[in-house]
Amino acid sequence: MEKTTLSAQVSNYLLNLIDKRQLIPGMEVPSEMQLIDTLGVSRGVIREAFCSLSTLGILEISSGKRPRVDRCKPTAMETIFRNAMATQQISAQQILDVRCALEMGCAEQAAQCGSAEDFFTLQQQMKMLRHTLGDHEQFILQDSLFHLQIAKASGNPLYSLMIEALRTPLASSISAGLDARDVSPDWESIIQLHQYIVDAICDRDPAAAKLAVARHFASATQALRDAACRSDTAP
Incomplete structure (x- = not known):
């Protein structure tokens, strides 16, 4: 050697x-x-x-x-994506775009392959998410668990690995997006977008599940833009 x-x-x-x-x-x-x-x-x-x-x-x-x-973990990918964001090689929007494409496929597969137990757990997670209204820190935690539960229901462990790895570098951007929408009607809209995803998956409607995820990420993208505008106009 x-x-x-x-x-x-x-x-x-x-x-x-x-x-x-x-x-x-x-x-x-x-x-x-x-x-x-x-x-x-x-x-x-x-x-x-x-x-x-x-x-x-x-x-x-x-x-x-x-x-x-060891069991597969997203740690190494998280580090790569976080460093790429910190060094401005990729943007929060680019990560959101990739996550949207991934999660549309993930939700479609969950609707097709998920078990009754998966759907029950997802519905319980939706209730937990609803209880976090107004609490950014808890919302981010429960939202992460929500999306990972959908990945679990898909039956494909690669979805869980990729979604978790891509989500971690977005934590600060997600928080800023929530700050930009920190009014009651917007919070209700965020929760409803998640409910549409749950309903479509539990109804075993793959097309509706994909559409609901697309709408969810369109809203998230707008929140990022609102946060950027707020930052640009701050004294």
């Missing part, structure tokens, strides 16, 4: 090993000592590779235990 790429090569070795052995979340990978014996590299190189794969959400690292294959 080349010294300049030891850690990367160990990471690739572990990724190939996971694939070859068809390891699933919770299963152990070789220990530090086993990798040292097999690959002939130092403990520091092994730990660097473990740390790198842990950051990517591929391995779960616990003190005193052998690393295990």
